[in-house]
Amino acid sequence: MDQFTLNLLFVGASFALYIGIAIWARAGSTSEFYAAGRGVHPVTNGMATAADWMSAASFISMAGLIAFTGYDNSSFLMGWTGGYVLLALLLAPYLRKFGKFTVSEFIGDRFYSSTARLVAVICLIVASTTYVIGQMTGVGVAFGRFLEVDNTTGLLIGACVVFAYAVFGGMKGVTYTQVAQYCVLILAYTIPAIFISLQLTGNPIPALGLFGEHAASGEPLLAKLDQIVTELGFNEYTAHHADTLNMVLFTLSLMIGTAGLPHVIMRFFTVPKVSDARWSAGWTLVFIALLYLTAPAVGAMARLNITELMWPEGTSGQAVSVEQIESDPAYDWMATWQKTGLLGWEDKNGDGRIQYYNDGNAEMQERAAEAGWEGNELTNFNRDILVLANPEIANLPGWVIGLVAAGGLAAALSTAAGLLLAISSAVSHDLIKGQFKPNISEKGELMSARIAMAVAIAVATYLGLNPPGFAAQTVALAFGLAAASIFPALMMGIFTKVNNKGAVAGMLAGLIVTLIYIFLHKGWFFIPDTNTFSDADPLLGTIKSTSFGAIGAMINFAVAFIVSKSSDPIPEEINELVESVRVPKGAGAAAADH
């Protein structure tokens, strides 16, 4: 059986599994869509939340970004897990006690203002739409590879599948489907990593293998990696090269953003008890950590494998020949990925070999001049292909490659569909029904939800064709927006007595300033070539647009406190609401605001 058929078989079988479980679980018990989390053990709920949250950014993109940058991209690892500490300590139990279902409902009630609710909905839509753009980038990469078409065609096919998946919707609301998605996703991520770790270090646990010994050379794996990448003129893998201020702010933005993303927070509204909300956050992080502890090993080991494939005789010997790339089965992956347009090489100096090195490095330029090289010949290596190509690079069996295909699609589709549902319900329920047309019919609400979903996916697909960055970088922008707008409002709502005017002014200031900073660097509305600055030379010192969320959050807090101090204090009933949210006693079941 050829690889193409095998991939389709695995992807098809995983989809059949999700649909089968959705139908089975429906017929069995679920009477209420919202109650999906109730009566479910915190462990099961944690697994489902982990599947909901880990997207194309975590699965497809992150390890690639770490592989080519090394230590400097540790921000993704710390940021996307550290946010759960904030969520568990500062938000989850209190929002559960509050007992409503959506983030905008909490903000609307706590700040006794429909304007605050409206602003929260807008923040939510902006952050979620940006998030979907990143998912579509990942979807395009995955479909492009597995249907063996170019990236654009892959993206368009993927968009149709995501739309169908989101409209079908039922797949999403059922906790057990997400548990199945988590299992597919985590197996697809860890199995190839275990194989590769065994090949390279003899240790079956990738997280330990990363700090273990490189079996072929007898040196520590990381020392070996540092050595071969520096010999090619690249930055030392484990060393700190990035600007420290930017790295701290970027990590902080991702952390705050994680705790401010509505589709994650929502999961904690519906657990049975306040104490369960605390445990549930912990279990979610356990399941996320399984992937996050493996990801740095995947990145480092892939970088080592790729470098060794390009320099089969070692970095001081001869580079791989074009003939070998075309005939040796170990290099088949290069031809298949070339078709997507995301991998490219060119024999610039016509010596029949492909030299992969850092042609921006002065020392390497000397060596290149001596050897007659005319620049790096591995001209294009899209970071987002690394995880999907990884099993092929390591020459693993065909079924592992098929499994990774299924896992990547599970990650991208479940999160993209979940976000589209969040956007459509925000538009139809919170915006149209809540603000403009309170007496809209059930049918009209449903129709507007579908239209909102179609518009969101069209926008995301269009922008996904020319994305503002690799999948994980685009998603990082979404986290920055959530960090600057939603998180401060929620936290002040629980821990301070900030009033309605303060909250509205804070959210607007945080969102607008962050959005402008991002648009100045990434182009207005992410349209290419409309940017005034670039992240290589940012407006403010060394602060990149992906790191600005933390500054936006500080602006939000500051504006909210100043405005709140200079206007009327909160009314007595809101004071009581805040006091009651702070203690678990008296938490009933969550109630829908219909």
Add this chain to the structure above:
Amino acid sequence: MSEESSNNAYWKANLRLIIGSLVIWALVSFGFGILLRPALSGIAVGGSDLGFWFAQQGSILVFLGLIFFYAWRMNKLDAEHGVGEE
């Protein structure tokens, strides 16, 4: 009134716990993982140093420990102050 003061003590204890936990949270990630890494560079961990390990593994493990510790302590506090759900 006694319920009021008990709630106050409960909230203060909770805030202390949160602040303590967040200090550790920041120390392992921003501290050991980034800012204090040079100070820890003498401690070798499998081909790199302790700071690198904290940035890519250690901080995540500590985060896990923190959340479970907080959940366990808070559930005890709920009971001690009589503000639990049951």
